[in-house]
Amino acid sequence: MSKHKIRISMILIVLLVVFATVQVLILNRYSTIGDRLSTLSETIDKIEEENNRLGQKIASASSMTTISAKAKEIGLSETSVPISLNSPMRIAQKLELSL
């Protein structure tokens, strides 16, 4: 067997060992990372739920019934008749007055 062939064989063997080791390490890591994934999933669920709850609180706090009740509490009352400070005039009439 020539020297060249032996070298190639050696390199291939080393690569094989390296890849096999990496695969074992990765598999090992993937196999044991599940608990972290579970924790993360639970955290995501909790945050989403909290987000939902806050969304509901905001929606309730800004609901018409709540706002109306609060407005009454602080003494605001409904305007029974709309008030217009200026009666609308035709543009021609406005021009006539300004001249």
Added chain:
Amino acid sequence: MNRRINFVAALFLLLFILITLRLFYWQVLSFEQLGGLAEKQRSVTLSIPASRGRIYSSDGTPLVLNQRSFGVVLEPQKVQDKEAVFSVLSKELNMPTASISAKLTDETKVWVPIAHKIDEPVIERIKGYKLKGIDFIEESKRYYPEASMAAHILGFVGKNAKGEDQGYFGIEGYYDEQLRGRDGILREEADARGNPILASDQKSIPAENGRDLILYIDKTVQFIVENKLKQGIDKYKAKGGTAVVLDPVTGGIIADASFPSYDPGTYYKFPSEFYKNPAVSSSYEPGSTFKVLVMAAALNEGKLKPDVKFNEEGPVEIGDYTIKTWNQKYHGEITLTQILEYSSNVGMVFVEKNLDKNIFLQYLENFGLGHATNVDLQEEIYPEMRQENKWHEIDYATASFGQGVAVTPLQMVRAVAAIANSGKLMVPHVVKSINFPDGRSVQIKPQAERVIFKPEVAKAVTEMMVSAVNNGEVRFAKPAGYRIAGKTGTAQIPIAGHYDTEKTIASFVGFAPADSPKFVMLITLTEPSASQWGSETAAPIFFDIAKELFSYYSISPSD
């Protein structure tokens, strides 16, 4: 010595054969069974629930959201203290002990559902008792930030025969397929503690959440309309009432309120007859409000003009029947506009006589009578039109002032909306757009069904309606400075082949501002007892709401 060696060899051989046979049994004969068990032990299949689509008002604020809730289940084989379990569940779930124990007749069952959609605080309280045999399953339920507002439009979510969530009535019923989404599945391997093994195969079908709906409903307008209608019903001692507010240009339903109503969150506590939306599922004879449509038809045919004079000299005889004015007052020579101002029945018979019979029926068809409006609400009905060969002279005459024809409130308001919309009859719609979970949005375009009046006719009838408000019975209730087009109606209720003289449906239909209508509104009151007249009951409610809407839409007086 050899004998001993042979004995031990035979023993080993026998053991070897036994082990081989056992291995053959496990690995070949029981392969599938054991393989299945192993698969079951290490793999986990999870259902990923899809969340139901949310519903928003036109300003993007929520009307319906989802809330986490729980199903309560009993595991009979794990229950240790039955009496304590029954007592706690009865107290916390507000259920009779007997109905809980009745569900536990078969104790061989692994689990028995007791209650659904229970709020989290209640679940926490039950957990606090630390009783064995009670378990909880996460569910989702609807949350209504505006409580019972727009209940008839929204509908509610109940259970179908399979025990799945299903929308009923209103938007929830009509758009159930769009709202419900599709559950997903996740299948993965798990370790002894139940944590997922990422190196293994994972198969998943992702959940597809329901689509969100954006409505034309404006929650401020809805709030105003509900409050004013409720106050009006109380004030005029009516059995019920309906108010519908439409955008005449798009056909979008801005507000729709009816009483009696219900709370969609606790729908099961209300009588089922409250669930249907009266605006689309009840019919009534429109009475004098219908006159504006017949008048528009006559003008559209070019047979009459608004200034045509008619001599209102007394009752009109048609066959064996006599048609009188509502107050039995006759004003001599009056114009078509004054026919609407005085709400003259005999005047409308004159108008109707100027229309060919088949053209008159064609117009009823054009107004949308006898057909569904195709609104996107589940429970829409439409009263059938009488067959053409069953129309007699008297039927044409009474139909001209809105008796003997039946409409739903929505049919009526959309036909009048055509006058406000230059003669175009729109398809009414509640949903403005559908938002997909992936961010896409589909706008539902306003759809014109047909053109029923010429624009100049629509304008002329609008002026006649403005005049009917300014000079008619309702002139004192009208907000000053605004041009409002409208018409009152007081329809008697047909009972057992004749009209009840006391019971009426009082109504008012109109739009404002008359020159560029922002809204078209119909108010109906069922059997008001303070006064039976639309001008004294429904019209003031209309004007009360209109005043608020002028402020809300920043509409200045124009007169």
